Amino acid sequence: MTLTIPALRARRPGFRRRPLGVRFAAAFLVLVAATGLLAPVLAPHSPDTTSLLNSLAPPGTAGHLLGTDSAGRDVLSRLMYGARFSLIAPLGVVLLAGVAGTAIGLLAARAGGWVDAVLSRGMDIVFSFPSLLLAMLVVAVFGPGLTAPVCALAVSYTPFVGRVVRNVAIQEGARPYMEGYRVMGFGEAWVTLRHLLPNIAPVLVAQSALSFGYALVDLASLSYLGLGVRPPDADWGSMISQAQSAILQGSPWSALAPGLVVLLTVVSVNVLGGHLGGSIGGKKEGT
Amino acid sequence: MLDDKPAGEEATTRRDALDVARLGLTLGAGDGAVPLLADVTLRVGRGETVGLVGESGSGKSLTARAALGMVPRGARATGRVTVSGVDVLAAGRRALRDLRRTRASMVFQDPRASINPVRRVGDYLTEGLRARGTPAGAAAERARELLGQVGIADPAGAMRRFPHQFSGGMLQRVMIAGALSTEPELLLADEPTTALDVTTQAEVVALLKEMQRARGTGMLFVTHDLDLAAAICDRVYVMYAGRIVEEAPGRALFTAPAHPYTRALLEASPSAHGDRVAIKAVAGRPRALAESPSGCSFRDRCPLADDRCAEAVPAHRTHRASAVACLRPELVSP
Numbered sequence: 001m002t003l004t005i006p007a008l009r010a011r012r013p014g015f016r017r018r019p020l021g022v023r024f025a026a027a028f029l030v031l032v033a034a035t036g037l038l039a040p041v042l043a044p045h046s047p048d049t050t051s052l053l054n055s056l057a058p059p060g061t062a063g064h065l066l067g068t069d070s071a072g073r074d075v076l077s078r079l080m081y082g083a084r085f086s087l088i089a090p091l092g093v094v095l096l097a098g099v100a101g102t103a104i105g106l107l108a109a110r111a112g113g114w115v116d117a118v119l120s121r122g123m124d125i126v127f128s129f130p131s132l133l134l135a136m137l138v139v140a141v142f143g144p145g146l147t148a149p150v151c152a153l154a155v156s157y158t159p160f161v162g163r164v165v166r167n168v169a170i171q172e173g174a175r176p177y178m179e180g181y182r183v184m185g186f187g188e189a190w191v192t193l194r195h196l197l198p199n200i201a202p203v204l205v206a207q208s209a210l211s212f213g214y215a216l217v218d219l220a221s222l223s224y225l226g227l228g229v230r231p232p233d234a235d236w237g238s239m240i241s242q243a244q245s246a247i248l249q250g251s252p253w254s255a256l257a258p259g260l261v262v263l264l265t266v267v268s269v270n271v272l273g274g275h276l277g278g279s280i281g282g283k284k285e286g287t
Numbered sequence: 288m289l290d291d292k293p294a295g296e297e298a299t300t301r302r303d304a305l306d307v308a309r310l311g312l313t314l315g316a317g318d319g320a321v322p323l324l325a326d327v328t329l330r331v332g333r334g335e336t337v338g339l340v341g342e343s344g345s346g347k348s349l350t351a352r353a354a355l356g357m358v359p360r361g362a363r364a365t366g367r368v369t370v371s372g373v374d375v376l377a378a379g380r381r382a383l384r385d386l387r388r389t390r391a392s393m394v395f396q397d398p399r400a401s402i403n404p405v406r407r408v409g410d411y412l413t414e415g416l417r418a419r420g421t422p423a424g425a426a427a428e429r430a431r432e433l434l435g436q437v438g439i440a441d442p443a444g445a446m447r448r449f450p451h452q453f454s455g456g457m458l459q460r461v462m463i464a465g466a467l468s469t470e471p472e473l474l475l476a477d478e479p480t481t482a483l484d485v486t487t488q489a490e491v492v493a494l495l496k497e498m499q500r501a502r503g504t505g506m507l508f509v510t511h512d513l514d515l516a517a518a519i520c521d522r523v524y525v526m527y528a529g530r531i532v533e534e535a536p537g538r539a540l541f542t543a544p545a546h547p548y549t550r551a552l553l554e555a556s557p558s559a560h561g562d563r564v565a566i567k568a569v570a571g572r573p574r575a576l577a578e579s580p581s582g583c584s585f586r587d588r589c590p591l592a593d594d595r596c597a598e599a600v601p602a603h604r605t606h607r608a609s610a611v612a613c614l615r616p617e618l619v620s621p
Contacts, residue, residue: 180401184465199405
């Protein structure tokens with residue numbers, strides 16, 4: 001296993017050889033993640049300190065690079081702290097949905113027959129239920145906070161991953177090398193996990209990136225509706241929601257900044273995910 | 288010759304690498320049942336090379352896979368398949384797994400499609416050994432040794448490379464090394480040279496023969512190339528529409544085919560030697576067992592057929608060196 005890493009790196013193009021858009025996307029995500037992580041050190045102000053005398057300052061005001069919101073809180077600081085919730089929550093959704101979806105998809109594809117039928121119809125049912133509605137339902141039952149909506153979204157995203165995994169696994173399972181390993185006397189579970197899974201990894205990565213973007217927007221929507229992060233904690237969705245009245249008062253800045261960050265993050269994740277999905281696993285021949 | 292083996296049957300089956308007796312394979316049941324194989328009987332002794340020849344869809348690959356207990360989903364097998372003493376069709380999961388890990392291996396047609404593209408060659412070769420409990424170091428040592436034996440220069444470097452970094456011929460050598468890593472008693476070669484170019488083909492065939500001879504492995508060589516089979520095999524079985532129509536020693540098959548189908552196949556293949564002769568295509572198209580006519584399956588394409596051929600499936604009978612399922616072999620080769 002230790003042999004694997006150096007040779008793999010040698011085969012891959014370096015960061016500089018990747019397309020410009022991908023480099024921007026990666027750099028932006030690293031920046032956002034780093035500022036979220038280092039928010040206590042980097043943030044110029046406490047995210048929760050209000051100063052009503054200084055409310056709705058435009059960007060560029062001394063000491064407030066991106067201005068302040070209607071309660072006089074520093075927008076930049078809140079964006080930095082907000083990155084934590086806004087990134088970790090969708091990551092949780094993607095991880096949970098990824099694991100569950102992969103397991104269900106692989107099981108359905110490899111077992112076939114009635115197992116496949118039951119799992120596939122189950123996924124169809126979950127899929128037909130709007131994710132936001134399910135999340136709101138769960139929040140209504142368990143109260144606001146992050147855990148409940150993350151779990152709810154993970155459930156509704158599972159078929160999103162599972163259906164794709166099932167289809168690719170069926171396709172991949174029909175390739176001759178799968179039979180080769182069976183002939184060598186390996187069991188279905190071993191062949192599936194050790195040989196089939198790595199071969200469908202590109203699809204899994206691309207699909208996860210796509211779900212990450214959707215989950216981020218969904219969670220921001222929940223926060224916007226006041227069902228996600230509890231005030232005064234900041235996340236990007238709740239920042240947009242709280243800035244609504246300010247837009248009517250003629251200062252859109254405090255809503256634009258988090259809106260733009262959500263947009264750029266989602267785009268970056270999709271660009272990066274698409275690129276990684278295309279380059280992992282080397283050339284795909286035939287199929 | 289093909290049929291009853293009354294006395295000493297136990298003794299011969301124990302000695303043989305592969306013994307298939309009256310194997311039948313049917314997909315589905317009731318009215319919709321589709322027969323795939325009927326009455327297939329063949330034998331591969333230890334150290335013997337046996338050819339299984341036929342057109343696409345004749346059931347030769349099905350037969351080879353049945354030897355490993357791999358029948359299509361939903362198919363019902365009848366008859367008996369024995370690999371070095373193990374009854375394959377009656378064997379449980381564990382017994383089948385052990386059989387595939389230790390006694391029988393398979394070499395496939397297209398090496399590039401038949402080896403996991405994202406795993407290193409070293410992983411491919413050691414995985415089977417590791418599964419049998421060989422420690423990692425010893426397995427790697429053994430794999431390097433095998434790569435050297437199949438003629439790959441720099442075995443240590445080859446272990447670290449990926450399948451796409453090899454040419455087709457080299458990769459086929461890797462697969463042969465993998466198939467031999469478990470020291471099997473039976474090697475099933477399913478068109479191992481079809482995907483390779485002609486010079487590589489010769490090298491791979493020579494390698495297979497050499498490895499097989501050195502180890503005393505029985506080899507079932509499945510191919511559609513009758514010339515190749517006749518040249519390298521001790522005995523050749525010719526299959527048509529899920530049945531075996533002729534069994535003959537390799538040489539005899541080439542010079543004196545006894546079944547009209549065998550002769551038609553020989554006349555249909557071009558030859559670079561001797562006089563120029565017109566290539567004769569076999570009239571009609573190959574049949575699957577399910578759609579073949581009553582009696583002899585070949586009769587609708589056979590120039591010698593008459594009404595008697597429709598009555599029943601001809602029994603195998605001896606004609607010169609062959610065992611042939613035809614009513615009039617003397618008209619084919621007098």
